[in-house]
Amino acid sequence: MMGRHCQVFVAITLSCFFLLFIPPIATAGDAGAPVVVVIGDHITVGETMVKDDPNNSQDSVISQLGSMLNVSVHNMVMTGDISWNMLTRFGPDVISLSPDVVVLAMTREDRNWLSVAESESNYLNMISLALANGAQVLLVTVPVNDSGSSFHSLINDWAKSLSYKNVHVIDAWALLGDANDTLASEYQVGDGVHLSPAGHQRIADELFVVGFGSTRYEGEEVTMPWRGPMVGWGIIGGLGAISGLLYFQGRRMNKS
Template identity: 25%
Template sequence: MLKIINRIILFIISFTLILMLIPDKYTISAAPADTQTAVNALVYGDCNNDGNIDALDFALLKQELMNKGDKYNKIMDLNQDNEVDAIDYSIMKQYLLGKVSKLPYNPTQPTTKWVGTWTAAQQLTEPANMPPSPGLANNTLRQIVHVSIGGNQLRLKFSNQYGSTPVNINSVHLALSTGGSSIQSGTDKALTFEGKETVTIPAGKTVISDVVNFSLHNLENIAVTIYFGSVPSALTGHPGSRTTSYIQTGNGVNKLSMPSAQPTEHWYIISGIDVLTDNSFQGIVALGDSITDGRGSTTNANNRWADNLSRRLRENSATSNISVLNQGIGGNAVFSGGLGPTALSRFQRDVLEQSGVRFLIVFEGVNDIGASSSVSVATNLINAYKEFITKAHSQNILVYGATITPFGGSQYDSSIHEQARETVNNWIRTSGQFDAVIDLDGAVKNPNNPTRLLSIYDSGDHLHLSPAGYARIAEAIDINLFTR
């Protein structure tokens, strides 16, 4: 008897609380128009079959859960999974609070996720690549970036990873680029950081903006304009932008054009852009050195091999949802020396922590070979590749190995270096360790002299490729690899 009394008291308390939760715009007798129907007709959620869905039906559903019988009540199965359970209870509550508009309701909606559409691998800016006068402190920097995939909601990343003191940002604006330092009127939007336009990035840290609604199309150029306060003497950036940026004295963050700005071919502080997409979208990281970074490509033409691959993916319906994130650093090495953090040391940041990555192309190692004096460099590279594969596979990332392209006639040309290159390429092709092999060596070598690039693909230094060479690399990649 005591148990029955306790149940009755619990029911009364629960029912009273539910009535208090229902907003004023909902009444006990009123139901949304799209669920009202004649009495005795089957209406999901109308547990007492009175033509309304209200708190009384909620109470009956609760009672059903507390005293489950053997009979399945289809009217109470609000998600149509052939079971009346706590999920249906939650759906009814959300319906009465106005957060679900129609019953039955399938809570399984297409999931959304962040996917990177543009990146720049960060490093400590060398003295020769620091901003020209007037500098960044208390001035405005407009940087142009070429995205891969589009979207309607974005977030931007800004890095002070190598700074010794904080970066103070007064304002950041985003707009469509119309060429040079100009932006399209009516597209300019201010970013916020936890609701504020100003943000301070501590030394060694990265910040991410609040989500911004912005109509961004595939392969579009956008301008990211930053009005700085104080900046550290050691700047974080990406020297090999192959794109012109603009430094304007004072606050010009929302100017339509900057005709008096100082141009510079470097990026600073900005490190990535993500778009909010559905779950079908995925990203490719291109991990590499100056050949991936685009040395030998045309400034402001976005004709690096990664750019060309992105265009190919966009043209194919089966891969139009795949982004390309260029994580090349000029002069970079895989395991020792070189410029910027080694590929091993930056792998976590530049691959595993990027948004929405499903594929990785490893195309790096020539600088390790070029700086070595022993063929044992090949063993070190192979061990590093194995580590990349293991780490990437642990996060369900497929890893494609690209063979090292020829460098005969360049500063790296020697019999030892060529022997190491051939050893590494043979392992990439035959070991079976990579999920697939992309034979870039075979695509651009001179068939009559395979230690050298074919002349049309040679930028002139016999190491880096020409725009035609970067186009050939993109053509040589089987885009069906990105439908897995």
């Protein structure tokens, strides 16, 4: 009879043989794809980080961009957020994810709490943090036309004047406004503020082209090195040889 050591090696050899026939694991499209994080105005992107938020749209910028890219987009958007709070949580909520791309949707709420200079400073600090950590920034301006205030016009003009490597500005009003300088009817739900699915799609389309070159990331097979045919058969052959040597050595010892 074979010794215990020989039996163990035979079992390992058979296990390796059967492992070769297990199909490789395929990912859902994230393999080799960029890490994308969205933070900013919930009205612009149409969705918050709270999954059961009744204001979330199934056709949000986040969901549509993720579908086009074929990746999971990290949603770090909060309802009614302002740039000061976004900056405060930018490290733990955004940088901690090691993003390749940060979509920064400028918020309309700053007008009620901050000066134009304070708002600009907050956005600039977030942009600097993202760039310092190797991320590209897609800065989306506020898609609103000021009535009785120049705040959004000033902050949007400031954003469009930025000239930094790896910072791309998406002029939301240029995408969504009409000839009357109002939010185009097809891009809003009728209240002049909240975007329709078509409005979210328009922004997502622009992000897809400007930020990602219209690149869709396909799933890739993730195969362990030992799963390669040559390596696998080499392991089987080596273990088989060892098992054979141990077997014959055991027989010789039994005879003696």
